[in-house]
Amino acid sequence: MDVRAHVSVIFHLDKCIGCHTCSVACKNVWTDRPGAEYMWWNNVETKPGTGYPTRWENQKKFNGGWKWDGSDKIEMRCQSKADAFLKLFYNPNQPNLDDYYEPFTYKYDDLFTAKLGDDQPTAIPISLITGEPIEIKSGPNWDDDLSGSTIYAENDLNLDNLTEEERNQLFEVERLTMFYLPRICNHCANPTCVAGCPSGAIYKRGEDGIVLINQEKCRGWRACVAACPYKKIYYNWKTGKSEKCVLCFPRLETGQPPACFHSCVGRIRYMGVMLYDADRVPDAMKVPDRALVESQRMAFLDPNDPEVIAAARANGISEEFLDSAKNSPAWKYIMEWKLALPLHIEYRTMPMLFYVPPLLPVMGKSVHGTYNHEARNFFTCLEESRLPVKYLASLFSAGNEQIVEAVMRKLMAVRYYKRWQSVGDMNENDVDKILRDARTTREEVEQIYAMTAIPTHFQRFVLPPLQREEAIESTCSPEACKGCTGFSLDPTFNPRA
């Protein structure tokens, strides 16, 4: 048993209001630089929708992630070790600027310097790359709220599994539905970007599992961009290096949650430590799609198990990490309540970011314009849901609908229970039946409610001190160390010089 700690993340999609505050916070902190204007280490997508970069889930085109054919071996879709060398010259799997969008600004100067004339001066859009006027054709959230759009939402790949009837129903104007999907780097336990990097510049931090790119070792071969199935590694066209979400490790090390977490208006984000067995990782993803979610859960270790604690101590995991793991909201959501699910686990990278699927669009399927609260069969709305469970299963459980349904039942049970408590228009026996059917208890429901609706800052973010004083050797300047920890702009480097 090789116990490792991982700073793990929960996004509660029921609480996301799609305001993009997280994206803007990240942009201001990290990617407001030449060459990085188009990057959104944190972005929020509308689902159903095509996402950013457009149709990033299309692995037939981008070939990200791992493929498994039932054998002992799990292989990268994008390259083998040998043909990685041919792909240095031209990588057929790499998305180009148009798959994202051409970054732009407006010529605000014209508003002040325009000559006196009959017309109002305007600020025309210009490209942030060429500086030339452009016609804006897309942006990082170009299909925001455009559910039901035949240009965007219809091209969502997760709709492919739906029947014709389900699709038609989804795109009826009165029954349109959508939810938001914020995405950052998943800091996977079995990342393809690390495996694909020819220079060996990408690595996983042993202490907390953050995946970082050593900017001084990166040679710009771009294999990682193609290898990451979530397209969360971005190529900086100006410096010729790849960059990615660093999970705000400088903030983490000082005990603060990352910028996107801290700024989240809906308070949808939770962060806590998970303990996992690194020995189980290589084999955990060699199971059929339907078993992947459960297989990943098997790799996690109970932080209250004395055996695990002893093994963790032997492995150099600090007491602070072990304490955090015991109070981790991530452990509760993923393992205790089994409410949080990974995004597209079928890419087999073992993402360490988990989503609590949204309930509202499911319950929102209604007859005659009212929500359906039938006393006899409380879960019928699940089968007749406005957003098919099949769609959510395609996102969060590699197509295994039972897993998503179990989550939905539990989420609904919490609501029925709280409704009975606060409104009092339900029979107590019915509520107990709902709880039984959802395989939960009053105590658990109370806990879920408390963590979902009224958690404090320190319940949402249980962050261990990362021993910053030990993280960097005392003789080494933190400024000078930036390059090997994921993000730097060498002040002396000027590609135009």
Next chain:
Amino acid sequence: MIDAFLFIGLPYIALIVAVIGCVRRARLSKFSMSARSSQFLEDRQLLWGSAPWHIGIIVVLLGHLLAFLLPNIWSSVLTVPVAMFCIETLGIACALLALAGLGTLIFRRLTSARLQAVTTHSDLLVVALLFMQVLLGLLSAIYFRYGSAWSTGTVVPYLWSLLLLQPDMAYVAGFPMLFKLHLIGAWLFILLLPFTRLMHILAVPFTYLWRAPQRVVWNTTRRRQHAVAATIRAESRREFIKGAAGVTGATGLLALGVSSKAVNFFKGASHDPEAESAMLEKKLQRLQLTAEERGYELERQRNSMILVSPYAELDPLKGKYFIDYAMAPGLAFKGKDGMPIVMSAKCTHLGCTVSSMVDDNGRVLCPCHISYFDILTGMPNEGAPAKAPLAQIAWALVDATGKVVASRAPGQPVTGTLTPEALAQCGLYITKPGKASA
């Protein structure tokens, strides 16, 4: 003069600058090392530019490298006409491929607005020079046929002479201009290597072929623990290696000695006649010397008297050493009465030779363990390590005619006449013990 600069000065300048520059950049400016791909900004034309260019130029450069490194094998392969034809065809085809790719790349650089944003002056310089260089190479290959064959006898020796620090440009000076330019271009590229994007050639990630798929880096506690453990392991390993090396070395030396002896034993003496005769000769010389000495000794023993010294040379304070019949040292003094004192000089303690100098008390010293012997009686002093007296030795004074003038046996009074005039002419002899003086 200009040729000397271009073909001897320039290569050395280029090589030195390239080595120093590349090391400097790889150490101090790691961040600047990147292929600076532009596929992200424009990928349609890049496919038709980058792929053929790189594949073509790599094949051509490998050909150049093989001819340079293995000229003998290369030229022997080329003696087969079919092989030469194939190589020439492949080379020219790849050069054309590279040229076409490069053309596409240049066209793309110049026409795409997005690429203008990332194109530097040095990029333009590099692609322009590359185009010239490949073109010059291709033209040389076409106009001066079978360069793959003739280069091994002309350019390759020139390159090797540069490498061996004995520059010889005899062949190169006579080259056609086309080829000279191609050669100068090559040195220019080496010169430009550390200053342009060309340096990405040195960053080819071969380690990817054998590295583990996942990389984990520990920054804190565990890294330290691992470092300490690794140090301890390394230290104990080092100690073990040191000890093992000592034991092995000693055992080895021992085994060497033993085995050489054993081998000699079983093989018998070596039969080197010269060494053998030299050894025998030495042995003979030694034997002859010993025989001579033994001869002298015997002769002495045969004589009834042995000369100690002329009487006139005797001194009362400084004894005269001689060798007696027992081949032991003896001492002779002139006594106060003018009679000689002759006694053994072999200390009765442990046999050291006593000193010949007589001190104020009329004694001689044995320096080994400090025994003072009275020269008159031969007695050691009180408390000395020696207990017995030094033995008196029988002596005789013989005049010039061979007649014994005076003699004395131990414990006996002096016999014979004792005139000082007669004594002065005499020589002091010791007489054979047990033989009464004549």
